[in-house]
Amino acid sequence: MTTDPESSATFQVILRPGGAQCNLACKYCRYSPEERQYKKKPFGMTKNTLETFIRQYIKDQSAPDVIFNWQGGEPLLMGLEFFQQAVDFQLQYRGPEMTVYNTVQTNGLLLDDDWCRFVKANGFLVVIGIDGPGDLHDTTRVDTSGQPTLERVMGGVELLHKHGVEFNTLTHVHAGNVDSPVEIYRFLRDDVRARFMQFTPVVIATNNAGSKRKMRVNEVSVTGWQYGGFLKKTFGGWVRRDVGTVSVDIFDAALAAWSGQPSGLCIFEETCGKSLALEHNGELYACDNFVEPDHRLGHIKEKSLADMASTEQQVRFGNAKRDVLPIHCLQCQVRFVCNGGCPKNRILHSPDGEAGVNYLCEGYRDFFNYIEPAMTFMADELKEDRSPANVMYLIAQQDALSQLSLAETGDDDACPCGSGLKFKDCHGRKEA
Numbered sequence: 001m002t003t004d005p006e007s008s009a010t011f012q013v014i015l016r017p018g019g020a021q022c023n024l025a026c027k028y029c030r031y032s033p034e035e036r037q038y039k040k041k042p043f044g045m046t047k048n049t050l051e052t053f054i055r056q057y058i059k060d061q062s063a064p065d066v067i068f069n070w071q072g073g074e075p076l077l078m079g080l081e082f083f084q085q086a087v088d089f090q091l092q093y094r095g096p097e098m099t100v101y102n103t104v105q106t107n108g109l110l111l112d113d114d115w116c117r118f119v120k121a122n123g124f125l126v127v128i129g130i131d132g133p134g135d136l137h138d139t140t141r142v143d144t145s146g147q148p149t150l151e152r153v154m155g156g157v158e159l160l161h162k163h164g165v166e167f168n169t170l171t172h173v174h175a176g177n178v179d180s181p182v183e184i185y186r187f188l189r190d191d192v193r194a195r196f197m198q199f200t201p202v203v204i205a206t207n208n209a210g211s212k213r214k215m216r217v218n219e220v221s222v223t224g225w226q227y228g229g230f231l232k233k234t235f236g237g238w239v240r241r242d243v244g245t246v247s248v249d250i251f252d253a254a255l256a257a258w259s260g261q262p263s264g265l266c267i268f269e270e271t272c273g274k275s276l277a278l279e280h281n282g283e284l285y286a287c288d289n290f291v292e293p294d295h296r297l298g299h300i301k302e303k304s305l306a307d308m309a310s311t312e313q314q315v316r317f318g319n320a321k322r323d324v325l326p327i328h329c330l331q332c333q334v335r336f337v338c339n340g341g342c343p344k345n346r347i348l349h350s351p352d353g354e355a356g357v358n359y360l361c362e363g364y365r366d367f368f369n370y371i372e373p374a375m376t377f378m379a380d381e382l383k384e385d386r387s388p389a390n391v392m393y394l395i396a397q398q399d400a401l402s403q404l405s406l407a408e409t410g411d412d413d414a415c416p417c418g419s420g421l422k423f424k425d426c427h428g429r430k431e432a
Contacts, residue, residue: 010062011274011309014069014288018044019280022074024107027140028174028202028220044078045280054089060306070104087122111156116163126167132184136177169194174202178226181233198249201227203345228363232370244389257337258379267342273318284308286317289344326354334368
């Protein structure tokens with residue numbers, strides 16, 4: 001299951017009740033070691049701030065469904081008592097016709113039977129971070145002592161299954177695992193038994209010498225081409241056997257776009273500004289990716305959430321995503337899908353020198369063009385009230401014809417894959 005709060009809510013807020021504090025020390029973490037250092041209680045959001053937020057958030061939502069999105073850092077460090085208090089406040093302030101949902105994003109280290117009973121009883125959707133099997137996870141997702149964590153995370157996964165807790169997986173695609181898409185996907189599907197997966201590219205940029213033209217990414221980040229290749233290979237496995245049984249966030253978003261619907265992912269929406277971030281101290285920011293002084297909207301004890309979410313400052317921030325797109329993006333044939341991607345990654349220049357091109361642009365363009373035939377077919381199936389899973393039969397037929405063509409191709413003939421190479425130098429190459 002995934003939730004799409006932007007489909008109905010006026011705005012959504014990502015809550016960081018414990019700030020950046022965490023019991024992991026991921027090598028791609030965007031927060032400094034000082035920010036994420038775990039401190040003994042009392043720390044984090046106070047009961048008064050929690051109540052103020054919940055009361056305002058419920059009051060300011062115009063939709064019948066209200067979604068609370070708990071993130072961090074590691075939000076479970078706040079403890080069961082804090083989250084029970086949150087649920088109690090939600091029950092106190094929700095309207096008679098209102099349904100409240102909760103999503104909590106965790107690294108899984110603190111999950112035990114008590115936590116699992118709590119999230120199950122209160123209908124929480126758990127999003128658990130797993131970067132793949134073995135060292136694909138353990139080389140980057142280490143605890144604060146530098147020790148590997150996968151075995152403990154998988155223990156948490158088994159507890160979620162034991163208690164029947166609905167969960168998604170969140171996989172960060174970084175330089176250390178980007179070359180293993182098939183292995184990661186099969187691990188998540190078969191060993192973790194995940195039925196909804198999110199793949200988030202790691203892009204950590206630094207500003208050299210204060211010049212926007214000298215933005216660089218660190219060594220843990222992926223390139224656009226790498227991320228596009230990762231998605232293509234993952235899609236190749238998914239489209240052949242798992243359509244309708246496994247959901248992948250970016251595949252779902254693409255199908256929505258090809259069907260003429262909102263993507264459901266803020267990074268691909270035409271504008272942004274509806275997904276804000278609340279820090280543990282009650283300060284509200286324009287976005288979880290822009291928690292910085294220039295994008296501070298105010299404090300919930302001084303202004304209402306609705307007033308801050310609708311300020312001219314926030315409207316400008318949201319519309320800028322669309323209004324400052326370079327011509328390079330405006331003329332792109334897959335713009336309808338990605339809309340230039342997340343503004344935080346728009347650090348490149350176009351061939352003509354125009355600023356604002358997404359760092360992942362080449363990968364997005366390559367991937368979306370690659371999946372166009374399958375997406376067009378699935379969108380047409382949906383339009384005719386048929387299952388998009390029928391694409392698997394189409395792909396199976398195409399694969400069979402391709403194998404037949406390969407079998408009938410002579411060594412010196414052009415390879416039927418369209419590479420332009422002779423068959424003997426391409427798919428017919430004899431391995432040494």
